[in-house]
Amino acid sequence: MCTLELLSNHKINSFMSTRKEELDLFIDYIKDASLERVAVDLSAKVSSLSADIKRRVSTAEACGGAGGGSVGGEGVEVGLRGILDSSEGRVGSRRGVSTLGVSEVVGLERVVSRQGTLDPKTLRKAAASFRIFSFNNARAFISSLSMVGLGLSRERDMLVGSKDTSATAIEWTLSELIKHPRVMKKVQKELEEKIGMDRMVEESDLEGLEYLHMVIKEAFRLHPVAPLLGPHESMEDCTIDGFLIPQKTRVLVNVWAIGRDQSAWTDANKFIPERFAGSNIDVRGRDFQLLPFGSGRRSCPGMHLGLTMVRQIVAQLVHCFDWELPNNMLPEELDMTESFGLVTPRANHLCATPTYRLHL
Numbered sequence: 001m002c003t004l005e006l007l008s009n010h011k012i013n014s015f016m017s018t019r020k021e022e023l024d025l026f027i028d029y030i031k032d033a034s035l036e037r038v039a040v041d042l043s044a045k046v047s048s049l050s051a052d053i054k055r056r057v058s059t060a061e062a063c064g065g066a067g068g069g070s071v072g073g074e075g076v077e078v079g080l081r082g083i084l085d086s087s088e089g090r091v092g093s094r095r096g097v098s099t100l101g102v103s104e105v106v107g108l109e110r111v112v113s114r115q116g117t118l119d120p121k122t123l124r125k126a127a128a129s130f131r132i133f134s135f136n137n138a139r140a141f142i143s144s145l146s147m148v149g150l151g152l153s154r155e156r157d158m159l160v161g162s163k164d165t166s167a168t169a170i171e172w173t174l175s176e177l178i179k180h181p182r183v184m185k186k187v188q189k190e191l192e193e194k195i196g197m198d199r200m201v202e203e204s205d206l207e208g209l210e211y212l213h214m215v216i217k218e219a220f221r222l223h224p225v226a227p228l229l230g231p232h233e234s235m236e237d238c239t240i241d242g243f244l245i246p247q248k249t250r251v252l253v254n255v256w257a258i259g260r261d262q263s264a265w266t267d268a269n270k271f272i273p274e275r276f277a278g279s280n281i282d283v284r285g286r287d288f289q290l291l292p293f294g295s296g297r298r299s300c301p302g303m304h305l306g307l308t309m310v311r312q313i314v315a316q317l318v319h320c321f322d323w324e325l326p327n328n329m330l331p332e333e334l335d336m337t338e339s340f341g342l343v344t345p346r347a348n349h350l351c352a353t354p355t356y357r358l359h360l
Contacts, residue, residue: 034354039326043349047167165225166309168345172223179334191319201315214273220292227256264289321354
């Protein structure tokens, strides 16, 4: 239901102009910072951009480039923001891994309790103001979710689940590019040759940017946004390496470890986008050595939107600007420590000073 009515390629493409408007405002902000020669907190700004795009696509009101607007009233907006902007997600459960559920994995109960405003009545009020594309009203969508067995906890998971993922992928890709100037220059050269220096990148340009695709694959390999994916469950009894896995056992897939497995990847801990040159390995779940979005029926339903946002925002930031680390820090000195949780962002925010490159 969610994939059909919210996350289909047709629905996502219908909001191309909305994404462009928000990204243009973001680039204008970075351009102003470049004129003043001040460092930009890319982690914070990209997170805000990602949240603004998703809120604007999902709700009936624009964010005005600064996260403004309301969703069913001020109390609802504050509550949603508190959840969407929370970094409380941690892997764990009060009842142990065997009963791990989605809301328990993200520590959502603790966040909702702290916010105080996202009780069921308030959440339904927020959901009722959402623009549900091909339904006459949001109430019909909520009813449809109930018909297929998705209760309030799943509605809450839908609102929370997409916030940090795209932004985290973008900040890690930018971190690796800044840390590896050779790769950065190679991406910029591809953009110069295929886009030119007199315009910005359009979504229609993305498919032709082959080296950029390699860079993003390599970033997904080293820094999968969800290192353990979502909880899975064995459908039948099976034996793996001599261990019996009973039916209905909860299973967590460590894609972080798979991405750094020396038996699957040469120089597994090094950032080498060229490893994907001439390779058919894809991120869409067909190749089990690279599963940033999972695979099969339990794969991420927002994969198309996430890939589109990551590719376009990274391409735009690299095409429009050169980037320098603050305080004369050398690229190889950039701290790449991860903060492990449901998602795996940088432990410390990525800050860099932009220099505008285009002839506009």
